[in-house]
Amino acid sequence: MENQTKGAAAMVGGFFRALGSFFSGFGTAVAKGDIFVKLSLLWWGAGYVRRKQYVKAVIMTALEAAVILFTIFFAMDYVPKFGSLGTVRAEKVFNPQTMKSEFNDYDHSFMILLFSLFSFVVWFAAIIVLMKNTMNVYKLQLMDESGEHINTFKEDLVTYIGEKFHITLLTLPVLGVVVFTLVPILLLIFVAFTNYDQQHMPPSELFTWVGFTNFITLFGGGGLTATFGYSFVRVLGWTLVWALFATFTTYIGGILLSIMLNSPKTRLPKCWRTLFVVTIAVPQFVSLLLVRNFFADSGIVNTICKEIGLTGFLHDIGLVSTNNLIPFLSAPGWAHVMIILINIWIGVPYQMLIATGVLMNIPSDQLESAKVDGAKPFQIFVKITMPYMLFVTGPALVTDFVKNINNFNVIYLLTQDVYTTTNQALANSQATEVDLLVTWLFRLTQDYYNYKMASAIGIIVFIICAVFTLIAFNFMIKGDKEGTYQ
Amino acid sequence: MKKKFLSMLLCATMVATMATGCGSDAGDNDGGASDKKTDNASSETVKLTLWGAEDDQNFLKDVVSKFEAKYSDQKFDIQIGVESESSAKDTVLKDIEAAADVYSFASDQLADLVRAGALTNIDEVGEALSKSGKTLDDVKAEHAEGAIDAASVDGKMYAFPTSQGNSYILFYDSSVISEEDAGNWDTLLAAADKSGKKVGMTLNSGWYNASFFYGAGFTTGLNADGTTTMDWNGTSPSGYKGTDVVKSMLQITSDSAFKAIPDGKISDNIKSGDYCAVISGTWDAGVAQETWGDGYAAIKLPTFTVGDDKVQMHPAYGYKLEAVNAYSKNAGWATLLAEFISNEESQAAHFKSGVQIPTNKKALEDPSINENAAVTAILSEAEFGVVQEVGGKYWDPAKTFGEMIAKGTLKAKDDKKIQEALDNLVSGVTAPLS
């Protein structure tokens, strides 16, 4: 139970405590260690040589050599240029003899940024290794002094499938995340503070640092187009509305569908369930592009609606401006509603599966006693089912909300190339009414090469998600059940 | 024991990949910077990639094999990929260095590509052409008037023209509409109304809707910094007011016989059989012919009425150009290949395979060109068609503006709103690049 009240602050606090003890451990090692421990700061293998762990000494020395070589031959080509992001522009001369263009040794701003960052990560890791190494060596010294047994290399290796098995398990996945998620994210945080855009595109042009200019532009501080700030607010508004509706409609829909499917009245429940599951098995790019053509202005649904007179009726009550077609995906309002409806179509079967799993575990005694007390199905749903679902899937609900804020596929596949805005202010900033922040930043990068603004928007998206998550977790039951159920 | 070994193996491979990874990119970088080593060109295989539109794949295969035959003492490895001319810029600018050595693109992308430094200045590599026995001046002289200009920025040539007439004309069903009626929007719409059929045009695209403004003498242009200039919210040199042009457009769109077709949906709509006239390009000639049979006809764009005047619409008139990537590893051979694709023989073959109208003067003399109604109509527009010079910021605002007219968001009576919309359009289009 304490876990539930423990908020984010505690998480952060714990992190700093751990950090503090790490540094003090290192300090002690350096202060109290013998000469070999101190020497280990320079030559990583020193301490191991002293304790006769020669294989380890070789490995650490090789690692150190690798870091040094990396620094000299790789990092030094880029890191010194990190401050300016390059100064030498690409120039070339054509050599008719070789039939090739000869380039000068030009700077590529993006590569400088990327490789500098990469070097920082490597150096950061090297420092951690260095500190950890020193502490290890100090521990060996202590063990040696008190006459304890010092592991042979083979015994050390065995610990990697024993008490240090987590290191074996986590090394590769963490490395993967660092290279393919962490470094890219850090990189784009940096890009938000540069002027990397269509006028400054490597390799032909250089870009450089500009401080907070992009964020000022984003919040309407002029510079770009006067409408950028306006567009940002509009797009943000729809993003939040969308995320709210998309999350709750599919969530409730999923629970209701799952209750219906699991009801004793249902004949052949597995058959029904399979039918619904099939709809999500069709890849989204197929099903959504199909639905888009289905509801297109000249699509099949419009033809049918016109034939049965629905279009005319909607026109008469003023919902549609022409009596030719219903602008399902081409007019604001209509498109917004349709997108949410289509998302229900896609999302409910997923939520149904999750809900089915959870509902199976509702303590049946509660349901029985409620029935005995004469509770109506609706009352049972509100009083027992929902609270239980919220208790169990609350954290998942928060993650779903964040996922919907970043839900690229649905919006992009349904509206790209189809939806044309008639709002000039939005059009002047390359946005539309139905854009989410992510689809907007995707278009900014893909069609307008405006990487700096896209990155700035990305950071804002992150902050929104982070704030929301923190608040939600503080209000709701925290997703930390591990202690409770083990 | 086995599992322990496995985990060790995993670690080892990881270290190895890290090491080789770092090693190779350091090496790569050196390679990029010191391309100066002088290899003997003829002994090494020249690797080139070539991008072209889907429909041109077979044509390109033929051209490449002829090219290889012509320079048979040189070994080639030429790969052909699919990239449509209309989207070439988007793909190329994502990573110029990874783009094809030679690729085809529409002339309206030229400015952006040049600004990004993606194109080789042909004047600088002109010497490479000596292998083909021509000089660059010979090549320039081979092409019809306007083609080289369309491939040049600030007097520097950046690509080889391969075809012209990337434009639009009026296709109509002559069993419903007479040639005379097809000459003017008012008569055209009246005739269509009588037959109960529609006239269609795409308005939500800056490529199509600009034809009204260009016709009235308005212009777009490019500044040295890459921003677009636009005067549509004022009065044109020919003395027409922007608001009046919009009003004429609204006059047309409000006609019950007119239907605005969303961008890219024209062929679908022709097929539906609801139309008796449609504005589109040569690529829809086949569909139109199929739908209207013997009635099929093509003619230059109609005139429209501004005030009391009848004003000829001036379409955007584009070229297709063959680019040499500025970062090509084999710039010389790439130039030769690009030139080869644009030479007389290839252009003639391209006309036969894909109805691409030649820019080469000799290829243009082919009598079969005049037998094609759509091509004749397009070529009749060459004299007043406008090579559209716009930057990337043009398209979205222009698209929205067209959509506003198509959807009737603007009303012909509301001068103030129209002026406001035009001002918004101009401010969006002329905004700084980023």
Added chain:
Amino acid sequence: MKIRKMKENRTSSIIIHNVILGILAFIWLIPIVWLFFTSFSAESGINTNTFFPEKWSISHYIKLFHPDTVAQFPQWFMNTFVVAVVTCIISTLFVLMVAYATSVMRFPMRKPLMNIAVILNLFPGMLAMIAVYFVLKTFNLTNSYAGLIMVYSASSGLGYLIAKGFFDTVPRALCESARIDGCSEARIFFQMVIPLSRPIVVYTVISSFLVPWMDFVYAKMILNAGISSKYTVAIGLYKMLDKQLINNYFTQFCAGGVLVSIPISILFVIMQKFYVKGITGGAVKG
């Protein structure tokens, strides 16, 4: 009398209940049915006039298996299959490894790592895409399946939560007694926890196998040489809907969509069983 009425009531409510389900299923299946029927149309463009094709034909399926420069379906299928198999192996290993380490083992960096994972998941992945592209480019991995596989699987460790939830329910006492018996952690992992966690293993395998079949954004970015025979199914089909191609290839797109959906549907139907079990196991026990 009364009893009979109640029974009638019950049957009628059962009928109503199932009819409602039927209507819902019908709504849910309309687009899929449309996809299926359209794929048998003789027309190659979009049919906007009628729900069912006017003329029937299987010619577009035949065309799919007779590749032209645009459509090389059998080749794409093979490419995607290879990518999917390798992705599946790596991802599954990564997910299970991270899940085990965070669930069963206790070490000082455990909490911080888990918190970092939460934070990383909050960044919009789209944004990191361009940087990922350049990372791959420096390793010379663009336009290669190795690059694609890395993108799909390298960060898969971040999706460990469901599997961790499941491992959490494996009784700790079992592991403890095994440790006392001198089993190494590796043995506990491979010989006890994994066999006890079949639902979640199957779930992870299938869901990671499906990723390459569904993704078109990353694939489009990484396989950017324009060589159609190197595409995966997703980009191949996606490109068929290009403005220039849609009128000739829409029905082929539908046919391709059906063919891809069949194996995926089968996997999904298998997976849903394990998914429900996995979630159940992960959520709460008792």
